[in-house]
């Protein structure tokens with residue numbers, strides 16, 4: 001019997017279990033088994049005999065997903081036996097419970113999974129200097145003591161610093177080691193937008209920085225109900241904004257909004273909400289938007305106005321030759337570009353249709369519907385701008401919202417509305433206070449764009465700006481809560497960099513995730529369930545929706561030899577001769593107290609904020625922290641026990657929000673922070689900024705430019721429509737099994753969501769493939785294998801695979817078995833160096849070998 005099998009079936013006493021998890025206490029002995037699913041199973045044992053009273057603890061679901069919901073864990077004598085979600089008040093559409101999704105409800109299989117890392121480990125064939133580097137990711141592991149591990153890490157950091165300088169250390173850290181490495185002389189970082197695509201640069205440049213900079217440009221959820229038309233443009237909240245955003249959209253539908261979905265996939269969200277689905281090829285949205293603009297421009301008439309000239313005149317520059325910003329070439333206006341006056345190519349619906357795949361008549365109808373149904377909201381996920389060259393796309397969205405006057409009116413809006421802000425824009429109504437930890441500045445400024453990261457490690461060169469290529473010599477990567485190797489494009493090259501160049505790779509982790517697997521030293525870390533506690537919500541590093549502040553507490557003791565990230569940062573710091581007090585100046589308990597004491601909640605007038613928490617002398621004494629009593633809305637202990645403060649909402653309250661409302665109503669009084677003080681359909685500042693990054697020359701207006709590895713690149717000969725070697729368009733969806741790479745190992749989720757490769761039935765037929773076949777998917781950059789899922793819900797010519805699977809190499813056949821999308825995608829820097837994850841070309845064929853369902857794979861249990 002191998003170790004895994006033993007772990008699954010070996011009966012252990014409760015005492016042994018508690019000893020293993022570091023929580024041993026004297027008590028009765030009950031028999032427990034590890035179940036097939038790999039959780040330290042305790043329910044059966046407790047149900048079978050020990051009728052002990054347990055307690056519900058507010059447990060964190062701290063991952064970077066769209067939700068951040070209430071989770072509660074039932075703990076009996078140090079063991080979690082049940083989980084539940086928000087039952088703190090009755091559920092209603094205006095005051096909804098913050099219910100957890102399936103991942104949150106499976107959280108204990110992650111925190112108490114049989115595959116938790118138990119001890120510090122060293123790669124068997126690692127030596128200072130790298131040892132046998134090509135064994136990274138496939139070597140054996142050797143258990144070492146914490147002392148040995150910390151000494152090895154500190155010694156190696158010192159050696160690398162002495163030999164190559166601090167620049168040689170690439171830090172992918174944010175849990176404490178960023179402080180240690182900064183005090184140690186600094187480290188190289190990486191940069192580039194992932195989540196919000198090109199909105200990060202385009203939105204603030206074109207509109208002037210707005211409220212909640214990246215996340216939302218529309219309405220709060222109650223005002224969204226005033227919308228008559230909601231276009232879900234590459235937005236799938238049912239999968240990618242867990243918690244209750246999809247429920248909020250449902251209320252808008254019930255209030256009368258029509259829903260149109262523009263997406264290559266007929267999503268689960270569309271199944272619930274869609275009145276119409278318009279399939280579109282990935283990375284071609286700008287073409288569709290320009291085709292719509294053409295209809296609006298050419299068919300606008302006094303009898304049926306399709307353009308809000310008043311808004312354009314009053315609030316924007318750059319639409320036509322008569323309204324150009326100072327210094328701009330009048331020929332470079334948007335209208336003339338659309339009409340083809342400048343380049344001889346009118347951007348007609350027929351022109352757009354050839355690119356985006358939406359029929360010309362449908363484009364015309366959509367344009368007229370968008371221009372005449374008011375107010376209309378365009379709700380974008382990050383996806384349509386997470387493609388190469390997508391600056392044009394974000395800018396085109398804003399341009400069309402201006403043309404139709406759908407800006408600054410309750411129920412109207414455009415742009416990013418995803419993640420935790422999906423359908424609920426606006427400032428936080430309740431916010432945590434500052435934990436009180438002073439920041440430490442990294443003295444180094446060397447930073448490599450995410451798309452060039454592994455290339456830079458291998459070649460020693462990176463782009464620092466236009467005509468500015470610099471040398472860099474990375475020898476070490478330090479990872480904590482950043483899954484760079486798994487989550488950045490170009491992972492195939494990343495593996496090469498790990499196996500060829502790097503001398504030292506360290507990971508702090510709670511399971512053997514991808515970065516841990518490819519490391520030399522792995523340090524076992526506690527999860528949030530094993531720490532003192534904390535907050536989730538605005539003002540914290542885990543922001544939620546604007547109406548809630550969650551307070552989570554410790555659920556279980558640290559398992560095995562797991563230690564907190566900050567403890568590791570301090571211990572390494574001490575060995576590097578640094579001041580421990582600077583690394584960890586404020587104990588976590590005091591930080592949590594500071595966050596509670598500084599928490600603020602919106603006043604009824606919707607303008608002012610007031611203290612949230614009432615704190616007494618006894619509270620301060622009980623905690624043993626420094627602080628002063630204060631009066632707020634909720635008692636300290638009541639809040640901690642309840643685990644949530646949720647602001648009550650009701651239609652007509654003062655907490656409604658519409659982005660740019662003030663500006664639209666009074667542009668003189670509330671000018672935008674752009675050079676013209678207006679919304680800039682023509683933005684030289686944006687063009688200059690994008691061009692200055694060094695990869696792409698951008699025009700000041702939204703033009704369609706062919707993306708790298710978009711639809712056009714599926715052809716060998718575009719003019720004669722001859723397909724090339726990689727004829728299909730792949731995009732990479734945020735998949736329900738995981739939050740990025742997190743939860744990928746959880747057996748219940750593996751079973752429910754098998755990481756299937758999604759393809760249209762007709763494409764499969766032409767390739768001779770059938771439902772369930774194991775297929776090999778190859779791109780210009782790498783190869784993965786997966787089971788095939790055929791459906792009419794996917795547009796022909798387009799395929800998708802969930803992002804985030806843990807790389808699982810079949811070394812013999814040179815394929816990744818997990819379907820990690822970043823093996824397929826190459827790091828191609830364009831525009832603002834954002835992630836272009838939804839533009840990639842692939843070919844698909846039947847795989848000649850077996851592939852077991854993921855749930856049947858051995859868990860990554862070491863030692």
Ligand SMILES: Nc1nc2c(c(=O)[nH]1)N[C@H]1C(S)=C(S)[C@@H](COP(=O)(O)OP(=O)(O)OC[C@H]3O[C@@H](n4cnc5c(=O)[nH]c(N)nc54)[C@H](O)[C@@H]3O)O[C@H]1N2
Pocket residue numbers: 064065066194195196233234235236239240241242262263264265267280281282283284285380381382383384385387418419731732733734735736737738739740741804838
């Ligand atoms: N389950 C789960 N949820 C998550 C996350 C996760 O990892 N897992 N991650 C969270 C994070 S950090 C983020 S940033 C958000 C991301 O949230 P989003 O960007 O909204 O999510 P995606 O799934 O990438 O894409 C949303 C929809 O866009 C469609 N789409 C893809 N490409 C295109 C395109 O080019 N044009 C058009 N029109 N549609 C397109 C997809 O089919 C999908 O239905 O999700 C958050 N929520």
Ligand SMILES: Nc1nc2c(c(=O)[nH]1)N[C@H]1C(S)=C(S)[C@@H](COP(=O)(O)OP(=O)(O)OC[C@H]3O[C@@H](n4cnc5c(=O)[nH]c(N)nc54)[C@H](O)[C@@H]3O)O[C@H]1N2
Pocket residue numbers: 064175194195196479480481482483484487488489508509510511513525526527528565732733734739740741742803821822825835837
């Ligand atoms: N191809 C493609 N790639 C993508 C995307 C895509 O759509 N397509 N989506 C992108 C997006 S939107 C995002 S936001 C990024 C996300 O990229 P990342 O933020 O790098 O991804 P996560 O998987 O969330 O990484 C978190 C890691 O930290 C670990 N971790 C969590 N908590 C702790 C802790 O307290 N301590 C320590 N030491 N470790 C911890 C987890 O186990 C996990 O390995 O991925 C991007 N990658």
Ligand code: SF4
Pocket residue numbers: 061062063065066067068069099100101102103104105241242243739
């Ligand atoms: S949506 Fe996110 S925070 Fe909410 S339960 Fe699911 S994984 Fe956890």
Ligand SMILES: [Mo]
Pocket residue numbers: 194195196
């Ligand atoms: Mo993201």
